[in-house]
Amino acid sequence: DxxxxxxxxxxxxxxxxxxxxxxxxxxxxxxxxWYQQSLDQGLQFLIQYYNGEExxxxxxLERFSAQQFPDLHSELNLSSLELGDSALYFxxxxxxxxxxxxxxxxxxxxxxxxx
Amino acid sequence: xxxxxxxxxxxxxxxxxxxxxNCAYENTAFDYFPWYQQFPGKGPALLIAIRPDVSEKxxxxxxxSFNKSAKQFSLHIMDSQPGDSATYFCAASLNYGGSQGNLxxxxxxxxxxxx
Numbered sequence: 141d142x143x144x145x146x147x148x149x150x151x152x153x154x155x156x157x158x159x160x161x162x163x164x165x166x167x168x169x170x171x172x173x174w175y176q177q178s179l180d181q182g183l184q185f186l187i188q189y190y191n192g193e194e195x196x197x198x199x200x201l202e203r204f205s206a207q208q209f210p211d212l213h214s215e216l217n218l219s220s221l222e223l224g225d226s227a228l229y230f231x232x233x234x235x236x237x238x239x240x241x242x243x244x245x246x247x248x249x250x251x252x253x254x255x
Numbered sequence: 256x257x258x259x260x261x262x263x264x265x266x267x268x269x270x271x272x273x274x275x276x277n278c279a280y281e282n283t284a285f286d287y288f289p290w291y292q293q294f295p296g297k298g299p300a301l302l303i304a305i306r307p308d309v310s311e312k313x314x315x316x317x318x319x320s321f322n323k324s325a326k327q328f329s330l331h332i333m334d335s336q337p338g339d340s341a342t343y344f345c346a347a348s349l350n351y352g353g354s355q356g357n358l359x360x361x362x363x364x365x366x367x368x369x370x
Contacts, residue, residue: 142298173357182362183299183344196357230298243289244358246298 143167146231146247154255158219161250163231165212170234171195172214173244174206177228189214221254228252257282259347261361268368274332276364278345281326285347289358290319290330293342302343303330335368342366 143166153159165172174186176199185198189208200206203221208214218225228251232244260279268274278288289304305312305319305328312319318331332339342365346358 142300144298175360183360185357185359188357198357232298243301243304244291244299246291246300248296248298 142245142247144231144233144245144247146250148250149248150251152253152255153221155221155223157221158217159221159252161216161229163214163247165233166245170212172208173232174216175230175232177230223254226252226254257359259345259359259361261345261364263364265365268335268366270335270337270368270370272335274335274339274366275329276343276345277327277329278361279327280347283326284349287348288321288328289346291344291346293344299344337368337370340366340368
C-alpha cells in the first residue's frame with residue numbers, strides 16, 4: 141500500500157456520461173497530481189493541486205475538471221465521456237525521498253472503460 | 256522542449272545480464288530526474304532519482320548515469336532478475352517554489368528478464 145488511495149478501482153460507463161474519480165494523498169502531502177495513462181500516449185500529466193489551489197495544468201481536456209478539498213483529497217471529474225477517454229487514471233502525491241529530493245507516490249489507479 | 260524521449264520501447268535480457276534504458280531531454284532547466292518502475296495493475300513506483308549536479312548514483316543493482324552536456328541519462332540494472340520484469344519510465348521535472356513541478360515522463364520501456 142503506497143498510502144495514496146484511489147477509488148473506484150474500476151469504472152465502466154457509457155459514452156456521454158460523467159464520472160468522478162477520487163484520490164486521498166499520503167498523510168502530510170500537500171500536492172496532488174493527476175495523470176492519464178494510455179497504451180499509445182504513456183503517462184500524460186493532467187493537472188496539479190497544491191494545498192487546495194490549482195498549481196499547473198497539462199494536457200487536460202475542457203470536459204475534465206478537478207479540485208482539491210480542505211482535507212486535501214482530490215476529485216477528477218470527467219464529463220461527456222468518449223470512447224477515447226478509456227484509460228488508467230493515476231493520482232500521485234509528493235513524498236520526501238531519501239536524499240532530500242521529492243518524488244511522487246502513485247496510487248493504484250482507476251481503470252476507466254467507456255463503452 | 257518539454258519532451259523526454261526514452262528508448263528502447265522493449266528490452267529482453269537474460270537473467271544475470273545488464274539492462275540499459277536511455278533517456279534524452281531538451282529543457283536544460285530540468286533539475287530532477289527520477290526513474291519509475293511499474294508492474295501490471297499497479298501504479299508506478301519511484302526507483303531511483305538524480306539531480307544534475309551528480310554524474311552517477313547507485314542504489315543496489317540500480318545505477319543512474321547522467322550526462323548533463325549531452326542532456327541524456329540512463330538506467331542500468333546489473334545482474335537483472337526475472338522479478339525486474341516490469342515497465343520502466345524515466346522522467347524529468349522542474350522544482351520551483353516549495354512544491355515540485357509536474358513530472359514529464361518518457362513513454363516507457365517494457366523489460367523482460369528471461370530465466
